[in-house]
Amino acid sequence: MATINLVDLKKNYGPVPAVKGINLSVKDGELIVLVGPSGCGKSTLLRMVAGLESVTSGRIEIAGRDVVKAEPAERDIAMVFQNYALYPHMTVRQNLEYGLKNRGTPREEIDRRVKEAADILEIGPMLDRKPRQLSGGQRQRVAMGRAIVREPAAFLFDEPLSNLDAKLRVQMRVEIRKLQRRLKTTSLYVTHDQLEAMTLADRLVVMNGGLVEQLGTPTEVYDRPATLFVAGFIGSPPMNLLSLESIAGASGFDGLNLPAGTDVVGIRPDQLTLEQPTGPSLALAATVELLEPIGGESHLHVRLNTSNQAVILSVPGRPDIAEGAAVTIHARPADLHPFNRESGRRTDTAVANP
Amino acid sequence: MVENRPLLSFLTHLVLIVGVVIVVFPVYLAFVASTHGNGDFLSGLVPLLPGPNLIENYRLMLTEGISTAGAPPLWIMLGNSLVIAIIIAVGKIAISLLSAYAIVFFKFPFRLLAFWIIFITLMLPVEVRIIPTFKVVADLGLLNSYVGLTLPLIASATATFLFRQFFLTIPDELMEAARVDGAGPLKFFRDILLPLSRTNIAALFVILFIYGWVQYLWPLLVTTDSRYYTVVMGIKRLAATADGEPQWHLVMAAVMLAMLPPVLVVIFMQRLFVKGLVETEK
Numbered sequence: 001m002a003t004i005n006l007v008d009l010k011k012n013y014g015p016v017p018a019v020k021g022i023n024l025s026v027k028d029g030e031l032i033v034l035v036g037p038s039g040c041g042k043s044t045l046l047r048m049v050a051g052l053e054s055v056t057s058g059r060i061e062i063a064g065r066d067v068v069k070a071e072p073a074e075r076d077i078a079m080v081f082q083n084y085a086l087y088p089h090m091t092v093r094q095n096l097e098y099g100l101k102n103r104g105t106p107r108e109e110i111d112r113r114v115k116e117a118a119d120i121l122e123i124g125p126m127l128d129r130k131p132r133q134l135s136g137g138q139r140q141r142v143a144m145g146r147a148i149v150r151e152p153a154a155f156l157f158d159e160p161l162s163n164l165d166a167k168l169r170v171q172m173r174v175e176i177r178k179l180q181r182r183l184k185t186t187s188l189y190v191t192h193d194q195l196e197a198m199t200l201a202d203r204l205v206v207m208n209g210g211l212v213e214q215l216g217t218p219t220e221v222y223d224r225p226a227t228l229f230v231a232g233f234i235g236s237p238p239m240n241l242l243s244l245e246s247i248a249g250a251s252g253f254d255g256l257n258l259p260a261g262t263d264v265v266g267i268r269p270d271q272l273t274l275e276q277p278t279g280p281s282l283a284l285a286a287t288v289e290l291l292e293p294i295g296g297e298s299h300l301h302v303r304l305n306t307s308n309q310a311v312i313l314s315v316p317g318r319p320d321i322a323e324g325a326a327v328t329i330h331a332r333p334a335d336l337h338p339f340n341r342e343s344g345r346r347t348d349t350a351v352a353n354p
Numbered sequence: 355m356v357e358n359r360p361l362l363s364f365l366t367h368l369v370l371i372v373g374v375v376i377v378v379f380p381v382y383l384a385f386v387a388s389t390h391g392n393g394d395f396l397s398g399l400v401p402l403l404p405g406p407n408l409i410e411n412y413r414l415m416l417t418e419g420i421s422t423a424g425a426p427p428l429w430i431m432l433g434n435s436l437v438i439a440i441i442i443a444v445g446k447i448a449i450s451l452l453s454a455y456a457i458v459f460f461k462f463p464f465r466l467l468a469f470w471i472i473f474i475t476l477m478l479p480v481e482v483r484i485i486p487t488f489k490v491v492a493d494l495g496l497l498n499s500y501v502g503l504t505l506p507l508i509a510s511a512t513a514t515f516l517f518r519q520f521f522l523t524i525p526d527e528l529m530e531a532a533r534v535d536g537a538g539p540l541k542f543f544r545d546i547l548l549p550l551s552r553t554n555i556a557a558l559f560v561i562l563f564i565y566g567w568v569q570y571l572w573p574l575l576v577t578t579d580s581r582y583y584t585v586v587m588g589i590k591r592l593a594a595t596a597d598g599e600p601q602w603h604l605v606m607a608a609v610m611l612a613m614l615p616p617v618l619v620v621i622f623m624q625r626l627f628v629k630g631l632v633e634t635e636k
Contacts, residue, residue, distance in 0.1 A: 078534065079530070079531070089549040098535050098545070099534070099535035
């Protein structure tokens with residue numbers, strides 16, 4: 001139970017800045033997901049909090065205590081690694097106990113905590129096996145068990161699910177969420193998978209190039225991406241970003257009333273429709289290139305007739321549209337996200353985050 | 355290569371058996387020689403069956419030795435060889451484990467240089483540097499002592515190199531997990547690294563024990579006191595008698611006894627040894 005405060009945190013590898021000044025305060029019991037493309041500094045940031053990477057400048061406060069100079073073991077954190085990092089020569093029980101023994105925890109206390117964690121994670125029957133006798137999912141549970149028994153102030157997750165297959169990943173994602181809700185332990189979670197980020201996070205930190213692009217709840221980030229980068233990164237398929245020229249002549253464009261400075265307009269694939277919605281709308285003429293049925297919905301790849309720009313729509317069901325057919329796609333003005341290409345930011349106001 | 359062809363398996367067995375016979379026959383001949391009496395081997399007709407003097411020959415060699423050849427009883431030399439081989443093997447493993455640990459897991463200035471300096475010494479075997487080494491050992495007053503016999507042979511680039519390669523395959527996360535779990539450098543070494551290197555250590559122990567056991571030139575140089583003779587150099591002394599023929603039956607008895615400990619070490623550590631050579635899972 002603790003808060004984590006990062007104050008103007010920077011990290012350079014030689015002359016190369018990896019993390020360029022991060023301010024973040026994690027509330028008690030909150031799960032914050034750091035998401036971004038590889039090389040954006042999210043893992044470095046997490047490892048700095050863990051104490052595995054030195055800090056170039058700035059402060060890290062865990063439970064109000066500045067821990068920049070502290071060893072990882074003194075920070076009262078537990079970390080779950082991508083490749084689990086279980087000790088291969090120890091049984092599951094010894095793996096769970098190791099950190100507690102090193103801290104001189106009394107025997108009864110160790111046994112109690114190991115039993116509790118084993119019950120929570122349902123790994124009781126495996127306590128006397130070696131890690132190599134476990135499946136990937138079971139190893140993942142043990143790795144989390146090792147974090148739980150410590151009863152730390154904060155959990156740090158470093159892409160814990162990326163070594164699992166797709167099905168197991170969804171299952172473990174749900175379990176991590178439930179577990180975190182139940183234990184109410186402050187958590188930092190790093191991932192490059194935006195779906196994982198959206199579903200797990202209390203609040204989401206989208207990072208790019210060592211800086212925070214946006215901080216907010218998953219719905220805030222999805223509904224009002226603060227920058228062009230966030231708009232393109234969060235959401236699958238990604239948001240369509242249309243230059244102003246390509247929609248300038250379209251019917252309904254004059255009524256849009258875009259903020260000053262707008263030269264790119266973003267629109268989510270699921271907010272584009274083939275039918276004309278009620279109320280005012282923007283109508284764009286396009287040619288169908290490809291229809292991808294993916295079950296309950298289909299992705300329709302089209303090109304705008306005006307600028308030849310590729311646009312993706314997600315449409316419900318399996319519409320009967322031939323490739324090469326001419327269609328008109330519609331968007332409601334309220335669903336448009338206005339951006340400025342130069343600054344990369346939204347041009348309408350009310351985005352409080354940096 | 356799992357094939358079911360009778361002719362092929364017959365041929366492969368034949369080749370293996372011929373190979374074994376070629377290797378084993380001289381050893382067998384040595385054993386036969388060690389069971390015969392004085393002079394039987396010099397009669398012109400080499401006996402191929404064991405003779406009657408087995409116990410007598412071995413008892414004589416173990417307890418009395420051949421004083422005319424300047425060789426003490428064999429049990430003293432066997433004891434010396436055992437002590438020396440163990441000190442060399444254990445010393446080499448201990449030092450190379452620690453130096454490989456330092457080179458792989460710690461970042462200090464000139465780390466790579468340190469590694470290369472160790473590595474370059476691989477190119478200088480004992481024989482090449484034997485005169486200066488002898489000078490140093492003699493000046494330190496270590497002639498005729500176990501320290502003098504073992505110390506110059508302990509520093510080992512080979513073992514350091516092998517452990518370095520092994521340590522490099524251990525994922526960084528393991529060390530980081532240990533750090534988060536509150537294990538300092540020594541604890542990590544003791545609790546994680548040592549148990550993981552167990553099979554490698556066993557394999558190296560076998561190799562290094564035999565290396566120490568068969569040392570010949572160095573013990574020959576630094577010992578003049580028969581209390582410190584090792585068995586391998588002792589055999590040479592037995593065979594080199596000034597006048598008359600060597601007493602081959604006794605020499606061969608010594609040879610058989612000298613062969614025994616390395617064979618035992620290999621047999622008893624075979625399981626670990628093979629595991630150490632083939633095991634890759636971490």
